[in-house]
Amino acid sequence: MSQAALRSFTAPKESPRTVAVIDIGATSIRMAIAEIRSGESGSGGEVRTLETLLQSVELGREVFQNRRLSRKNIEKVASVLIRYKQTLREYGVTSPEDVCVVATTAVREAANRVAFTDRIFIATGFHVVPIDEAEVSRITYMGVMPHILGSSELGEGKSIVVEVGGGNTEMLIIRGGNVLHSQSVRLGSLRLLNTLEGVRVSTARRRTILESHIRRMLAQLIDSIQTDATMHLIGLGGEMRFAANQLLGDWDTDSLAKISTKRLERLTEEILGLEPDAIVRRYDASFVEAETLGPSLLAYTLLAKHYELEHLFVCDTNLRDGLLHDMAAGKQLDDDFRNQIVRSAISLGRKFDFDETHARNVAELARKLFEQLADEHQLDSRNEVILFVAALLHEIGLIVNVRSNHKHALYLIRNSELFGLSQGDLMMIGLVARYHRRASPQPSHEGYSTLNQSKRVIVSKLAAILRLAIALDDTRSGRIRDVQCKRGTKEFLIKAIGVDDVSLEQVAMRGSSGLFRDTFGLPVLLRAGK
Structure with a gap:
């Protein structure tokens, strides 16, 4: 072989590995399909998302009321996952090692969660792993830290990272790159809605009841935070992503969005003043999303106002992204x-x-x-x-x-x-x-x-x-x-x-x-x- 040929010769690159993460949440089942390319020396490499799918479910509503998943909803989840599995076959994803299926608060709290996971395995072959608050905190930390460390504005003071989910609210307090405190409280948009179940009141009275419950639950978080430094609030979750897109329009989701607390408050009041059907029509949301949007945004707004913050930040990191990066890194702790x-x-x-x-x-x-x-x-x-x-x-x-x-x-x-x-x-x-x-x-x-x-x-x-x-x-x-x-x-x-x-x-x-x-x-x- 000539020297020129030797110089032009390169070893073939390793083919990317196609994987998927499925997140069974309180209000939806989401799947992200991605390619993982190995880094140098086999280290965790690049993750490129190929497709994301979402199907609304109502697991949280019934679990937070009666602690059990109904047969109807279990079969609905099985049906959704069977369709997801067919999509995975189209991408060539057939090995169980290439699919990570997790479940959060709703499944974790269900008294019949073992029957649920067994039924899903029989129907699909998927092993569903209920993950607890500590795992969610770990993934949240890994996702949000690059944004905090890369921001000159957030480098000073404390960052309160909050995600209001369907069942729980998760919080991290970070300062100087270090986690000072992590906490999970039983405050979620679906739990809030359950407090209004069967109550016939005006829209204004409904908002007052929600605020009363949120303030009482937020007190558990606020008591854990010492106001001895400049405070910053970073909101996670679908509702805050919705707010950022509505208020900014051109948000680059690769960076933190900075939104005005006053504008968030006005949007929250507008949402709370609408019936779910009107929210579905105006914002092209699912009915479950329409129900949970107002209570969730109200919680973020009240927390920002408590600390008299003129603005707050929104981060696009999510559980699925974190799990995909875990798969790329081999789940080793850095x-x-x-x-x-x-x-x-x-x-x-x-x-x-x-x-x-x-x-x-x-x-x-x-x-x-x-x-x-x-x-x-x-x-x-x-x-x-x-x-x-x-x-x-x-x-x-x-x-x-x-x-x-x-x-x-x-x-x-x-x-x-x-x-x-x-x-x-x-x-x-x-x-x-x-x-x-x-x-x-x-x-x-x-x-x-x-x-x-x-x-x-x-x-x-x-x-x-x-x-x-x-x-x-x-x-x-x-x-x-x-x-x-x-x-x-x-x-x-x-x-x-x-x-x-x-x-x-x-x-x-x-x-x-x-x-x-x-x-x-x-x-x-x-x-x-x-």
């Missing part, structure tokens, strides 16, 4: 998001007056052990985060009682909120912390008995590593900062780098390494290292 989780855990520890220096030392030692024992435990990076947070919080039960503090730690962690961590994550973290001392995991133990085998094994592995890390800082001096691990034929050898005398830690290690021996099959030997 460093920034991991750091947000750790900051949240440290804040919780301070709330319970933990020994922060010891907790940080143990967490760092646990992380280093996790990394060096990767060939043994075969766990991914998300489990490292679970171990790290458990190490930070393993002693918070001391605030309740020294005796059984490990059990108190489990209770406190399970019943706390940590940004970015689901209820399942909190259960795992709580159990790892619970087993930092005393008895090994037993089938009869609360929480542990509910786990499947794979998660039980993970808890045992992480708890075993945590016990080693605690033993390494038994003196609470932080003098052991670095370790080297090596597997021998008869034991695991841990060298404490830069420490000449480890006699005290050796005593602690002999008493704490039993779970590691039972889990990994070899005892642990600790020695001083160079």
Whole structure:
């Protein structure tokens, strides 16, 4: 081959992967189909949306009233998803790994959600995963942060990121790129409408009742926000996108929209003054959208007026975009998001007056052990985060009682909120912390008995590593900062780098390494290292 031919020759580019995300919400089922192109070295790459579909449903209305999904609506969802599946076939999407189907508040709160997910699987082959508030917060954070960091105006002060959904209102408070607080309250447009069910009142009286309920529920959010800096409000969701398009007309959805609070208030009053049929005709909306538009916009307006904001921002980020980027990135936690989780855990520890220096030392030692024992435990990076947070919080039960503090730690962690961590994550973290001392995991133990085998094994592995890390800082001096691990034929050898005398830690290690021996099959030997 000539040199010219060699110069012109390029390796064929990898074909894009076509994937889809389906979001079963309280008022609609939405599907986004996209192409994912791998980035350099296989990293998460570009996501290009090919098509979006929407079908209105009324799941939220009946669940928020009677806690169950009717057979009629379950079959309607199945029918919609069967049609979506046919569309996916036309795009060549047939592998279950290329389709992510999630459900939010309405399905999550339904007493018969298992029957619902089973029926959908039988009808379509789709595995529906109900996602909780923590997952929604994580995706919201990942979507909105580039806009906040890229804005000189939002770089100063606090940003209150709010999405009023059909069932819940989700809120993040962000300052300097850090999440100060995350919260979910049971305030949603459909729940608000349920308060008016069967009530025959004038339009003006209807608006007054809605405002009263919204103010009472918003108080839960407002109490969590300290007004010690300039405040900014960023609204998410379909209703705010509607408002931005109506008020601006030429909004570039790739950037934040900035709208006047007074203009939003006038639009809200106009919407609230119309019957749903009139909203459908005037704005080409579905009937479900027409019903929820007014209550949702009123909530945003009242929040902006409470902080006396002259304007607020609208961001086009949504759950489906976030899930598509997750698929492109392989669902790995990036460093920034991991750091947000750790900051949240440290804040919780301070709330319970933990020994922060010891907790940080143990967490760092646990992380280093996790990394060096990767060939043994075969766990991914998300489990490292679970171990790290458990190490930070393993002693918070001391605030309740020294005796059984490990059990108190489990209770406190399970019943706390940590940004970015689901209820399942909190259960795992709580159990790892619970087993930092005393008895090994037993089938009869609360929480542990509910786990499947794979998660039980993970808890045992992480708890075993945590016990080693605690033993390494038994003196609470932080003098052991670095370790080297090596597997021998008869034991695991841990060298404490830069420490000449480890006699005290050796005593602690002999008493704490039993779970590691039972889990990994070899005892642990600790020695001083160079």
